[in-house]
Amino acid sequence: MKTIILCGGMGTRLREETEYKPKPMVEIGGKPILWHIMKHYSFYGYNEFVLALGYKGNVIRDYFLNYFNYNSDFTVDLSAGGKVSIHNHSESENWKITLVETGADSMTGYRVKLCAPYLTDERFMLTYGDAVSNVDIASLVKFHKEMDTIGTVTGVFPPSRFGDLILEGKMVKKFKQQLKDVEHQSPINGGYFVFKREFLDAIPNDPTVDLEKLPIDTIVEKHQLSVYRHSDFWQCMDTFRDNQLLNKMWVENPIWKLWQ
Template sequence: MKIVILAGGFGTRLSEETLKKPKPLVEIGSMPILWHIMKIYSSYGFNDFIICLGYKGQMIKEYFMEYTLNQADVTIDLSNESKSFEIKRKNIEPWKITLVETGLDTMTGGRVKRIQPYIEDQTFMLTYGDGLSNVNILELLEFHKLHGKMATVTAVQPEGRFGSLAISENNTIKEFIEKPQGDGNWINGGFFVLEPAVFHFISGDSSVFETDVLPKVAGEQQLVAYKHHGFWKPMDSLNDRNQLDNLWKTGNPPWKVW
């Protein structure tokens, strides 16, 4: 099954990093967030990726073209006229990666539409190139198969932006919660499972997946939520990036399921 990753946006809210590189190449630890996302899927046995490129997409191509060289031990024999090159040791993921130019200004729905020729008539998964989670991909896929609808979206409850105080009648604080789990509302957390019929709901490059496509699918009673109660965090700002980086440095980040 193919995994589609949206990696073409400008990442303007993370301009401290994205002036020089595309957002999916912003590093958590020493590896791009895109690598972390792919490792999540790969840990469940999904290794066939389609990456939708846009802003600074050539840098993502260069990253994967040089990936084996950068991860392996190599011997370069400069004394040989042919300057032989030999990879001695490599611990490389078994990934097949199709990098698709989906346009600089194309919206999210349009990017999905552009990779239709690579999907053919198969169920596929879709996610964003800037969010991490410990969602169980196999359970998500099984849930999708059981309900038999066109689309499944992983629904999450993000942590609250501000702390929460439980205050008694005499103004004594009964409970202090630094970052509560949202306000009870569920939001789109990405990590979709989609049937190819979804392409019929995408009109073109200007189509936004979240506001143009999904409402139409929902209107046909074909969109189902998979509720994820575990870890989920997008990388929308430099503060988000730093939080994820600090979690990685603990040695046991919650999205590291491999």
């Protein structure tokens, strides 16, 4: 099963990093967040990726075309016409990556539509290129197959950024910083989708189509979107503050790092 990763957004709330690179190439611990996402899927044995490129997509193309050069020691022999010898393959991955140009201004639904020719299985996975998690991909896929719905979305429960006030009348009964109430809180869309291939039929061939609107609404109306509840770690990287947090976590306790 292949995994589409949406890599075309500009990341306007992360301008400190995205002026010269696309959001999925913003680094955590010296590696693009895109790399972290791919390592996560690869840990569960899913090594085929379709990257939907857009804003500054050439940065992503360059990274993978020169992957060994960026992640290895090497020698350039100019006397032999610039022959390159790679010395250590410390970052050798069992990945097969298809890079698809989907337009700088396209919406997410259209980006997925343009990836359709490269999807060869009856199901595919899809996620955003700006969030990391320790979601159990094997359990997610198993759940999707058991539910037998057209689509499954992973519902996550991020803690409140500003804290929560527990009230008793007009008085504060308790103040909880970064409360996560899985029992009563509604989950939010955390990405990590699994779809049957027929979902692609619900996406019009229109650059203005947003994945989360018409296509998703279509299968919701048919009662064909199930939710896989993930109450453990999930963190998006929308802002510079998020990026700083993830870099701090990478040093102290990278919960999403399941691989060795």
